[in-house]
Amino acid sequence: MRKKRILIVDDEKDFLNVLDARLSNAGYLVFKATGSERIFERIEEAAPELILLDIMMQGRDGMQVKTDLNRNKSTAGIPVIFLTAKTNISDKIKGLQLGADDYITKPFNNEELLARIESALSRRDFYRGISMTDGLTGLYNVSFYKREIPLFFNIAKRYKKVFSLAMIDIDRFKHINDTYGHAAGDFILKKFSVIAKETFRTADTVIRYGGDEFAVIMPETDYEQASAAIERLKSKINGKVFRFLDIQVELTFSVSAGIATYDDSFTSESRMFELADSRLYEDKGRNRAEARP
Incomplete structure (x- = not known):
């Protein structure tokens, strides 16, 4: 069975490595980007089906990155889950208004994170199935x-x-x-x-x-x-x-x-x-x- 591809974007290397290990053990194919510098290059390399995106990063923060993703046809449809230590309601609202699929605050429960990831991927697969499947044969179109x-x-x-x-x-x-x-x-x-x-x-x-x-x-x-x-x-x-x-x-x-x-x-x-x-x-x-x- 093909592993689903997830890209983690965070400027804390220790956090990246821990999350990489957790998701890999859960059966995902994980790619990492340390900060937002090479985000589009990493997306081209990894072709992710989901992006876990930290908000509080040096340079472009997660909100700015999501705005850039929305402007690009090839990346606008990739599901994004924000990961952040920010608990302010206004930040959550802003993230969701940008089209994020979910918003999880750190520290988080591992089982909850996996459940939210699977939920986002399932929604993606459902809507992609409707728009990218041939109605007669069931094949992709x-x-x-x-x-x-x-x-x-x-x-x-x-x-x-x-x-x-x-x-x-x-x-x-x-x-x-x-x-x-x-x-x-x-x-x-x-x-x-x-x-x-x-x-x-x-x-x-x-x-x-x-x-x-x-x-x-x-x-x-x-x-x-x-x-x-x-x-x-x-x-x-x-x-x-x-x-x-x-x-x-x-x-x-x-x-x-x-x-x-x-x-x-x-x-x-x-x-x-x-x-x-x-x-x-x-x-x-x-x-x-x-x-x-």
């Missing part, structure tokens, strides 16, 4: 892709990590819709989604990019490994018969795919997408040629 792919790309570029992006398309999908109706097309899309989720690892992210096109983000995966995963997917679909009970018909379908694996030659995530997409259509062309009598 293109909005999720557009938010996540720059993070993967930036981490790969900064830390020389490898990851692969696959673009997948259902062959002759229009023919299925035209011949058997849109209900049959929906059946195929849902069937593909179930098989894809079963085939790829839990660390991989399967996304309905649009229509009958899907994307898969595969972290720590080179081209050979990604190709093997795509072949496993094809072996479970291509040439197999799927019975659509609504109209008592047996359907077959196949998929085409293209892969791009990160290396230093890529200047942006859009270049990776373009390469994977062009390789997808090369594969689709081969499949059409093989299908001709």
Whole structure:
């Protein structure tokens, strides 16, 4: 199970280390920032799902940092819990008015902190699920892709990590819709989604990019490994018969795919997408040629 990422921002190193140990023991992946100096750089590196933010710091205090986070589209939606020794009601009100998810005063009870963290993450997951999930297949949608792919790309570029992006398309999908109706097309899309989720690892992210096109983000995966995963997917679909009970018909379908694996030659995530997409259509062309009598 993937660990949820938390960034702690505080200028007291001893406090950072203690809280790091507590959250790590609770199963979170913890990143630390000593003060607010490199906050946006650390966010780019860590891609946190929650920020624990101290208010009383030298330089920019927590309130100023939260204001800056709100102004940036890529960080405005990250849940923030303020941690502070300040107990003044007016400070709490100000923090909540800035959009903080919670406000906890030091010293705090460890179990209470963990409960508040889990509550904030659950709210985030719920609303993200509504806005970033495809209603038909239950997969993440293109909005999720557009938010996540720059993070993967930036981490790969900064830390020389490898990851692969696959673009997948259902062959002759229009023919299925035209011949058997849109209900049959929906059946195929849902069937593909179930098989894809079963085939790829839990660390991989399967996304309905649009229509009958899907994307898969595969972290720590080179081209050979990604190709093997795509072949496993094809072996479970291509040439197999799927019975659509609504109209008592047996359907077959196949998929085409293209892969791009990160290396230093890529200047942006859009270049990776373009390469994977062009390789997808090369594969689709081969499949059409093989299908001709």
